[in-house]
Amino acid sequence: MYKSLRILVLAGLAAGALQVMTVPTRAADAAAPAAHYSVATTLVGKMLDDPAADALLKKMIPTVYANEMFHSSGRELTLKAIQQYEPEALSDANLAKVQAELDKIPARN
Numbered sequence: 413m414y415k416s417l418r419i420l421v422l423a424g425l426a427a428g429a430l431q432v433m434t435v436p437t438r439a440a441d442a443a444a445p446a447a448h449y450s451v452a453t454t455l456v457g458k459m460l461d462d463p464a465a466d467a468l469l470k471k472m473i474p475t476v477y478a479n480e481m482f483h484s485s486g487r488e489l490t491l492k493a494i495q496q497y498e499p500e501a502l503s504d505a506n507l508a509k510v511q512a513e514l515d516k517i518p519a520r521n
Contacts, residue, residue, distance in 0.1 A: 449514040451507045456494065457487030462520045472510050476501045 449459055459465035460483065470477045476498050479486075486494055491510065495502040 447519050449519050451491040451511045464517045468513050473501055
């Protein structure tokens with residue numbers, strides 16, 4: 413009985429030690445640099461809520477930015493999804509330029 417109890421206590425201590433060993437890894441993940449916005453996956457609303465990204469969109473796609481629908485219904489879409497409604501302003505070439513600029517600013521959490 414004493415031997416079984418001792419094994420259980422040692423097993424519990426070992427499990428606790430393993431949990432403690434994973435904490436620095438999680439802390440390192442939290443310290444990782446912020447990701448960047450994406451024309452293909454980031455919702456427009458998230459970019460509009462970030463002053464730096466908002467200013468970038470206003471500068472790079474002014475006609476799209478000026479459209480009220482962009483600020484209301486467009487918030488739930490990506491720039492790539494809005495491309496079908498604004499094919500000239502959001503051509504593949506223009507989206508690539510926007511993406512290159514978005515890559516220069518970190519995304520806000």
